[in-house]
Amino acid sequence: MAGRVLDVTAYTTLDLVEAATRGDGWREEGCAVLDVRSLADDPDTVVLDFEPDPTSVDRVEPHAHSVSLTADQARSLVEALEDAIEAEGSDRPRRLRS
Incomplete structure (x- = not known):
């Protein structure tokens, strides 16, 4: 990525993921x-x-976002990710799913 903000190295968790940037009326x-x-x-x-x-x-403009989590919040995120990949899917309301 040209002009990136984050350093991407061999230690980067996911150096290429599909993503979308959204605004009011655009994506x-x-x-x-x-x-x-x-x-x-x-x-x-x-x-x-x-x-x-x-x-x-x-x-x-080129930018990055950072979210700081406590260990408990990170564990909650792990649980939510595991739930989302289960065969029955997420129990979150459909409007909150992508």
């Missing part, structure tokens, strides 16, 4: 980087970093 699809890391000075915090490929999104 652009392309690839993105999704990384999971912990902080050296706070190992109980898990950080998710997400960056849409700047060459596939014309409506926004």
Whole structure:
């Protein structure tokens, strides 16, 4: 990805995922980087970093998003991901599914 914000290395969790950037009345699809890391000075915090490929999104400047989770929040996310890939699917309301 040209002009990226995040460093992509051999240690990056997912260096190429399908993604969409949405706004009011528009949607652009392309690839993105999704990384999971912990902080050296706070190992109980898990950080998710997400960056849409700047060459596939014309409506926004190159940027990345980071979400900091506690260990319990990260475990809840793992459970939600596992539920979503089960044969019966997610129990979330249909409007919240993509």
